[in-house]
Every structure is written in C-alpha cells, then in structure tokens.
Amino acid sequence: MALLDWTRPDNAFRVEGEGIRLRPPKPSDYLEWRDLRARSREFLQPWEPVWPSDDLTRAAFRRRLGAYQRDMDLGQAYPFFAFRTADDALTGGITLSNVRRGVAQTGSVGYWSGQPFARRGHTLAAVKALTGFAFRTLGLHRLEAACIPTNDASRSLLKKAGFTEEGYAQAYLKINGVWRDHVLFGLVSPLDGNRRSDEF
Numbered sequence: 001m002a003l004l005d006w007t008r009p010d011n012a013f014r015v016e017g018e019g020i021r022l023r024p025p026k027p028s029d030y031l032e033w034r035d036l037r038a039r040s041r042e043f044l045q046p047w048e049p050v051w052p053s054d055d056l057t058r059a060a061f062r063r064r065l066g067a068y069q070r071d072m073d074l075g076q077a078y079p080f081f082a083f084r085t086a087d088d089a090l091t092g093g094i095t096l097s098n099v100r101r102g103v104a105q106t107g108s109v110g111y112w113s114g115q116p117f118a119r120r121g122h123t124l125a126a127v128k129a130l131t132g133f134a135f136r137t138l139g140l141h142r143l144e145a146a147c148i149p150t151n152d153a154s155r156s157l158l159k160k161a162g163f164t165e166e167g168y169a170q171a172y173l174k175i176n177g178v179w180r181d182h183v184l185f186g187l188v189s190p191l192d193g194n195r196r197s198d199e200f
C-alpha cells in the first residue's frame with residue numbers, strides 16, 4: 001500500500017485504534033483487498049450477503065468506491081479499511097452505515113476480518129475506534145449492530161466492545177442467500193448524560 005495514501009490531504013477520515021488504523025478505501029487498495037477477500041471467501045461467505053459473480057474484479061471495486069464516496073458526501077455511511085499499524089497490512093473492513101440524523105442520531109456497524117488476521121484483536125480494536133469516531137467526531141447518540149444468533153465470534157465481539165443485546169428480529173437480513181433471524185445490539189454514547197469523552 002502506498003505511503004502516499006496516508007499523507008494525501010484528501011484523507012479526511014482517519015481513525016487510530018489499538019494496533020490498527022482505519023481510513024476509507026482507495027483505488028490503490030484493490031490488489032491487497034482482492035487477495036485478502038479471495039483467501040478468506042469460505043470464512044466470510046456464511047455470514048455475508050452473496051458475493052456477486054464479478055465482486056472481486058477491479059471494475060466492481062471501482063463501482064464500490066464510487067458508491068462509498070457518494071455515501072460519505074451525503075453523510076450516510078463511513079466505510080473504512082483496517083490496517084495493522086506495525087506493517088500497514090490490510091486486515092479487514094468496518095463500516096458505519098445507515099446514518100440517520102434528526103431525532104435518531106444513529107448508525108449501524110458492520111465488519112469483517114481477513115481469515116489470516118482473525119482472532120488477533122484487530123476487529124475489536126476497529127469497533128472501539130469506530131465507536132469513538134461515531135460519538136466524538138460525528139456526534140452520534142447511538143450505534144446499532146446485528147448478527148446471526150449462531151455467529152459466536154461476532155456476538156462475543158460486540159459484547160466485548162460494550163454493546164448490549166437488545167432484541168431479536170426475524171428474517172432480518174438476507175445472508176448467504178437466505179433471510180436470517182438476527183440478534184440486535186445497541187450502544188448509547190457515553191457522552192450523552194454528562195459522561196466524559198475519555199470513557200471510550
């Protein structure tokens with residue numbers, strides 16, 4: 001990954017976490033992203049929407065980045081790739097999506113880890129970093145997340161990140177081609193209710 005990606009002035013959103021840093025995806029990430037996703041396909045597919053047949057092509061990646069940019073311009077979503085601080089290796093991704101302002105001030109968190117980087121604390125660090133970004137930088141009041149009940153990794157990660165299990169939604173998202181029930185999680189900003197910003 002080019003060093004320039006970290007120094008360009010257009011790098012508006014950069015978030016530091018424990019052992020990782022987050023920034024929006026760039027065209028120069030393509031090959032590393034494609035290789036990591038391809039290597040991790042069997043690990044990820046059971047928990048994600050079906051990958052379109054051209055998903056890993058450069059053209060699809062370009063379209064993906066275009067959609068990301070439009071979402072960021074509208075303040076509707078903030079997609080990030082996670083890089084290991086030690087060597088700038090791409091470890092996975094995390095997105096704050098469905099940002100709703102007005103009376104809600106809420107967003108949804110979704111994430112994935114490349115299989116070679118799993119169970120090393122990187123996604124937990126990414127979720128904590130994104131939480132700080134959402135509450136401190138964006139001023140959101142609440143975050144939501146959801147996972148399939150049998151996704152022990154995701155369920156446990158959310159609890160470790162401070163989220164609370166709040167409910168259960170039937171046939172909530174179409175995952176790997178099937179409408180799957182999900183456990184719903186929420187986290188209210190500790191900044192609301194006179195709590196200090198150094199609590200997360």
Ligand SMILES: CC(C)(COP(=O)(O)OP(=O)(O)OC[C@H]1O[C@@H](n2cnc3c(N)ncnc32)[C@H](O)[C@@H]1OP(=O)(O)O)[C@@H](O)C(=O)NCCC(=O)NCCS
Nearest residue numbers: 047112113118119120121122123124147152153154156157
């Ligand atoms: C869920 C996922 C993102 C976790 O990423 P990760 O980088 O491996 O997670 P971390 O290393 O940060 O783990 C943090 C905590 O999550 C839990 N966890 C992670 N992997 C776990 C596993 N395989 N089994 C049980 N708990 C697990 C643990 O509590 C862990 O803390 P610990 O290692 O101190 O016990 C990853 O497993 C993944 O990408 N899975 C496939 C896609 C997916 O499920 N996406 C989310 C859909 S809701």
